[in-house]
Amino acid sequence: MNGRAAVLILSTGLGILVIPIIFACMVVSSMALDEWPWLSNNSRYAGIGYGMVVASIILWPLGRRANHDKPYWDQHTLFLVPIQFWAPACLLLGLATLLAA
Numbered sequence: 001m002n003g004r005a006a007v008l009i010l011s012t013g014l015g016i017l018v019i020p021i022i023f024a025c026m027v028v029s030s031m032a033l034d035e036w037p038w039l040s041n042n043s044r045y046a047g048i049g050y051g052m053v054v055a056s057i058i059l060w061p062l063g064r065r066a067n068h069d070k071p072y073w074d075q076h077t078l079f080l081v082p083i084q085f086w087a088p089a090c091l092l093l094g095l096a097t098l099l100a101a
Contacts, residue, residue, distance in 0.1 A: 022086075
């Protein structure tokens with residue numbers, strides 16, 4: 001590899017969109033909490049929690065629509081997980097972050 005790091009992202013179809021959707025939701029929610037500090041309870045992690053919850057709301061219908069009536073081997077996936085199943089993971093991580101913040 002000549003001293004360079006290799007990054008392997010297993011995705012098929014639209015599955016790669018999971019990463020920028022989660023990142024964009026976290027950035028936008030963090031910026032919104034700078035404008036509305038009463039929502040954050042003075043926690044710097046609240047933006048991440050709210051962003052993950054919003055991302056789960058976006059990912060579930062996106063994945064359901066993209067993978068509707070497709071066999072598993074033809075679905076849009078990220079790390080072999082269909083897009084819609086990233087939504088519950090984001091929701092749980094977001095709620096855990098908000099409860100810990």
